[in-house]
Amino acid sequence: MKIVYFTHSLESCWNHGNAHFLRGVLRELIARGHQVEAWEPHDAWSRANLVADHGEEGLAPYRQAYPELVSRRFHPPLDVDRALDGADLVIVHEWNDPALVAAVGRARGRGRFTLLFHDTHHRAVSEPEAMQAFDLSEYDGVLAFGETLAAVYRRWGWGDRVFVWHEAADVRLFHPPLEQQRREGLVWVGNWGDGERTAELERFLFAPAAASGLELDLYGVRYPEAARRLLDRYDVRYHGWLPNAAAPKVFARRLATVHVPRRFYVETLPGIPTIRVFEALACGIPLVSAPWTDSEGLFEVGRDFLMVRSGSEMASALRAVKSDAGLRAELTDHGLAAIRARHTCAHRVDELMAVLGRLGAPAADPAPTFHPVMEIAE
Numbered sequence: 001m002k003i004v005y006f007t008h009s010l011e012s013c014w015n016h017g018n019a020h021f022l023r024g025v026l027r028e029l030i031a032r033g034h035q036v037e038a039w040e041p042h043d044a045w046s047r048a049n050l051v052a053d054h055g056e057e058g059l060a061p062y063r064q065a066y067p068e069l070v071s072r073r074f075h076p077p078l079d080v081d082r083a084l085d086g087a088d089l090v091i092v093h094e095w096n097d098p099a100l101v102a103a104v105g106r107a108r109g110r111g112r113f114t115l116l117f118h119d120t121h122h123r124a125v126s127e128p129e130a131m132q133a134f135d136l137s138e139y140d141g142v143l144a145f146g147e148t149l150a151a152v153y154r155r156w157g158w159g160d161r162v163f164v165w166h167e168a169a170d171v172r173l174f175h176p177p178l179e180q181q182r183r184e185g186l187v188w189v190g191n192w193g194d195g196e197r198t199a200e201l202e203r204f205l206f207a208p209a210a211a212s213g214l215e216l217d218l219y220g221v222r223y224p225e226a227a228r229r230l231l232d233r234y235d236v237r238y239h240g241w242l243p244n245a246a247a248p249k250v251f252a253r254r255l256a257t258v259h260v261p262r263r264f265y266v267e268t269l270p271g272i273p274t275i276r277v278f279e280a281l282a283c284g285i286p287l288v289s290a291p292w293t294d295s296e297g298l299f300e301v302g303r304d305f306l307m308v309r310s311g312s313e314m315a316s317a318l319r320a321v322k323s324d325a326g327l328r329a330e331l332t333d334h335g336l337a338a339i340r341a342r343h344t345c346a347h348r349v350d351e352l353m354a355v356l357g358r359l360g361a362p363a364a365d366p367a368p369t370f371h372p373v374m375e376i377a378e
Contacts, residue, residue, distance in 0.1 A: 001088040002035040004113075006104065008095040010038045010071040011059055013244040014050035015191050015221050017167075018093060018120045020244050020275050023066050024170025024345035025352075030068050032349065038071040039083060041097070049221075053241060061243035065173055076100065080107045087113040089356065091143070094119045098134055105138035114361040120145040120167065122264040124152045132156065140359050143352075146272030147296050163355045166298065167275040168343045169282035173245060176284030176336065177252040185215040186318065187254040187285075189242055189276060192223040196263050198230075203311040204260050204290040206234040212318035214255065244279075251283040255328065256321045258314070259289040259305070271295035278343050281305065281335035286328045288317045298343070303334040 005026065013019040026036050040047075050058045072083075080103045084090060090113050092104050101117070108115040117139050124131045136142070142158055143165040144150040153162040186209050209216040218231065219242035231238050242250060251257065257280050265272050270293040280287050287305040294301055301307045306321075308314045321328055 002037070002086050003029055003089045003091070004037045004039065004084055004087045006039050006090075006092045006096055006100065007071070008093060009040045009044040009046045010069060011040070011062055012044065012047035012050045013062070014046045014053070014058075014241060015193075016046035017275050018095070019046070020170070020279065021120070021167040021345070021348075022093075023062075023069060024168070024172070025348055026069055027066060027170065027172065028345045028349045037083075038069070039078070040071045040073055041100075042073045042075045044073075050241070053221075058241075058243070061245040065245035078103070080104055081110070084111060084113065087111070089114050089116070089361070091116045091118050092139075094121060094123065094131070094134075102135040105135055108138040108140075114141075114356060114359060115139050116141050116143050116355075118143045118165070119149060119153075122149075122262075122269055124149060125268045126264060128152075140361075141355065143355070146269060148269045148271050161359075163351075163358075164296075165348060165351060165355070166272075166296075166343070167278060168345050168348045169275075169278040169339050171282050171340065171344045171346075174248055174279045174282035176332075177248070181252060183253060183255045185217060185254055186212075187217045187219070187250055187257050188260075189219045189247060189250070189257070190260065191220040192227050193262065195224075195227070197260060198227070200260050200263070200290060202230065202234075204308070204314050205258050206230065206236060208311055208314035208318055209236070209258075210234050211315040212322060214318055214322055217250075217254070219250065247279060248283050251280060251285040254285060256286040256288060256318065258318075259287060259292075261290060261292045266292050271298075273298065277305075278339060282339045282344075284332045284336050286321050286331040287335060288314060288321065290314070299338055300334065303330070304338045305331060305335055 007022055009016055009019060010022060026038060030036050078100065084107050090104060092101055094117065115138065117136055119142060142153050142162040144153055144162055145166055147164050150162045150164050188205055216236045217239060218236050219239050221241045228238065259277050281304060289305055289307045291307060291309050299305065306317050308317050
């Protein structure tokens with residue numbers, strides 16, 4: 001089957017978490033014999049920021065970790081008929097220009113492929129007018145990365161044509177170290193964003209880490225000067241951007257990590273963990289989470305990871321993880337087992353194929369050839 005995916009960026013994970021999941025899913029599809037093409041705009045802001053900060057060499061960790069993946073970069077307007085030639089399945093991520101989303105939809109009216117819209121963000125509730133401005137009239141279905149987001153699309157009239165498709169871990173890359181090494185301290189990988197969880201980060205991460213006596217290493221981007229001063233106040237060691245492909249090695253050297261969900265995923269879209277939860281558990285690192293509602297029962301809270309309700313509980317949990325090797329081993333084993341049983345990119349490809357079956361998409365024989373093209377101009 002020929003699969004075409006339109007992404008904001010496959011090459012860059014700079015403040016672009018969807019790239020993590022997309023890389024794993026596309027690699028899994030290629031491994032199963034499908035022909036895969038990824039398209040991204042030439043001026044994608046994530047890639048532009050990465051190159052501005054780190055030069056072209058900033059792309060090297062991705063290229064080394066995913067040698068089978070190459071995206072086609074285009075200058076709009078794209079000749080969509082050319083891009084979709086021979087496609088059986090086309091998926092368009094929501095972080096694309098509305099004009100492109102509409103153009104691909106019009107091409108669906110002229111073609112024979114199945115067309116899906118992929119939403120992995122909170123804009124359906126934070127910016128509903130912007131999302132409803134997309135012309136999805138020719139799309140066959142929507143992939144939503146959580147049930148509460150899927151419910152929004154059902155209210156918009158999609159009915160049984162919206163499908164829950166959670167993110168997951170690429171276990172070819174995210175796995176425990178082959179040889180265990182000395183583990184020390186706490187690590188957090190996350191971006192500052194727009195400051196929408198400043199209070200939560202101080203309450204559930206910075207202050208508890210200091211109270212527990214665990215040194216905290218922090219990786220991420222978009223930390224303004226005020227945020228850096230806050231980190232200094234708590235003696236947090238800030239390292240800047242971390243290539244996602246390098247995260248397993250960082251996790252392998254730390255005793256534990258913490259999940260602090262963004263406010264939208266606590267208050268408005270509960271039940272949707274970020275992909276870093278899946279990736280951390282896949283790497284076999286104990287995880288302690290600030291509160292969120294696992295309304296879909298993705299994990300066994302208390303065994304796969306610990307969840308706390310306050311900053312004082314977080315400090316107590318971190319002290320327990322620090323001092324109790326048995327607790328660390330139990331969390332590691334259960335969290336890893338949960339990922340391997342239900343939450344890998346291979347599981348998500350299985351789910352994608354089931355979606356195609358429910359939509360009545362015709363079966364196609366896998367095509368073993370992948371044709372990489374680094375960059376073209378339209």
